[in-house]
Amino acid sequence: MSIQTYADWMCQLRQPWKGVLTLAGAASLLLVQSATLTAVQRSELPWVPSASKSQTQPKSPELARALSLGHTASWVDWLLIKFLTDGESHKVPRGERAPVYWDLLLASDLDPGFFEIYYFGANVLTIIRDDNEGAKILLDRGEKFRTRELPKLGAEFRSRFWQGEIGFLITRTYVEIFEMDNLPAGVEAFREIAKLPNPPEHVLRLVSRADTPEGQIGIGIQLIKFLIESQGKEPAEREKLQARLRSLQVIQHLYGLNQAFQEYLKGIPAYRAEPHLSPQQMRAYFDRFAKTQRRNPHDPFVGNLRLDPATGKITTSTPHQKTLGLFY
Numbered sequence: 001m002s003i004q005t006y007a008d009w010m011c012q013l014r015q016p017w018k019g020v021l022t023l024a025g026a027a028s029l030l031l032v033q034s035a036t037l038t039a040v041q042r043s044e045l046p047w048v049p050s051a052s053k054s055q056t057q058p059k060s061p062e063l064a065r066a067l068s069l070g071h072t073a074s075w076v077d078w079l080l081i082k083f084l085t086d087g088e089s090h091k092v093p094r095g096e097r098a099p100v101y102w103d104l105l106l107a108s109d110l111d112p113g114f115f116e117i118y119y120f121g122a123n124v125l126t127i128i129r130d131d132n133e134g135a136k137i138l139l140d141r142g143e144k145f146r147t148r149e150l151p152k153l154g155a156e157f158r159s160r161f162w163q164g165e166i167g168f169l170i171t172r173t174y175v176e177i178f179e180m181d182n183l184p185a186g187v188e189a190f191r192e193i194a195k196l197p198n199p200p201e202h203v204l205r206l207v208s209r210a211d212t213p214e215g216q217i218g219i220g221i222q223l224i225k226f227l228i229e230s231q232g233k234e235p236a237e238r239e240k241l242q243a244r245l246r247s248l249q250v251i252q253h254l255y256g257l258n259q260a261f262q263e264y265l266k267g268i269p270a271y272r273a274e275p276h277l278s279p280q281q282m283r284a285y286f287d288r289f290a291k292t293q294r295r296n297p298h299d300p301f302v303g304n305l306r307l308d309p310a311t312g313k314i315t316t317s318t319p320h321q322k323t324l325g326l327f328y
Contacts, residue, residue: 059102061109072110079107080114083121091130098129101138108141112149115161118142119168122175132179139172143192169193178227183220183324213326214259217252220324224248246301247320253299254328257314264289279309286314 068075086100104121107114118138126135146165150158158165169192177186187210193199194207209215224245228238265271265285274281286307290297297305303318313328321327 059106061106064106064110076107076111076114079103079110080116083107083124089128091128095133096131097134098125098131100129101125101131101134104138105141108138112141112145113153113157113161115142115164115168119164119171122171126175126179132175135175136180139168139175142168143172166193166196169196177223177324181324183216183223183326185325187216187219214252214255217248217255217326220326221245221248221252223324244323247323248326250299250301250303250316250318250320251323251326251328254314254316257295257305258328260293261286261289261314264293282309282312283307 064075065072082103083100088099092098100121104117104125107117111117118141122135122139122142125131125138146162146168150162162168169189172189173186173193176182176189187207190203190207190210193203206219209219224241228241228245268285271277271285277285289295290305295305299305299316299318301318303316305314305316307313308315
């Protein structure tokens with residue numbers, strides 16, 4: 001996924017939001033923006049494993065607390081400074097963790113309520129280092145604190161230290177949908193945005209559409225089209241996105257067709273009275289459905305529609321794959 005796609009996504013969701021950025025928050029945002037732009041210039045560099053083995057291994061929060069001699073907050077600040085001054089921007093292979101991930105994980109163990117660890121950490125991991133799984137783990141930790149512990153700390157703590165809650169949730173939607181290819185999980189993050197005071201109207205509309213599989217497929221198509229429009233002149237990326245859009249359109253067609261077939265079967269008394277139907281009987285019902293409903297024997301991509309007797313579902317010969325966590 002390109003940096004420009006991420007920027008467009010964030011701007012689209014943030015534009016109607018009426019929150020106010022603090023001076024410190026704006027400065028931090030500029031810092032990450034600067035690091036992101038630097039990474040764009042070096043994004044083609046191959047991944048080089050860290051020379052320090054200790055940088056790539058889990059670190060013990062118990063040991064860190066003992067060594068801090070009661071100054072845990074200072075230890076967390078030091079970890080955050082290490083993170084902000086980390087000069088590496090090589091993308092890591094899938095399944096690998098960026099070395100800075102372990103510092104962020106340790107910092108979240110020592111201070112679970114530190115908003116910047118989750119928000120800026122996940123942004124750097126997913127956009128600069130391509131460590132999407134690491135970003136998701138960090139965001140899952142942040143969400144656990146946000147839902148379980150943050151409500152106990154009162155409105156003042158939330159307004160002082162979690163003022164950027166909307167940004168945290170937007171980052172979750174981006175990582176889940178575009179990097180982890182999991183639209184249903186991204187929709188859940190959208191639902192959390194809708195629970196915040198004065199949520200953007202377009203988020204409320206999106207959430208209302210996401211209550212049905214048909215609605216989620218429609219959202220997926222809309223998001224992929226948004227990505228295609230944002231890719232500019234990147235033909236290779238556009239070609240991949242076009243293939244994903246095609247898969248979603250096939251899934252959408254099959255879902256609608258199967259829903260119509262099920263409704264048709266419900267109106268046939270003989271079908272309702274027979275609990276077990278043979279493959280031949282199901283094919284006969286399908287042929288009658290296609291004839292009486294004047295259904296095209298092909299999908300929009302000229303694939304042949306047929307009934308799978310094992311599942312009773314209508315399928316197609318058009319190749320398509322699971323996209324954004326959706327398949328039919």
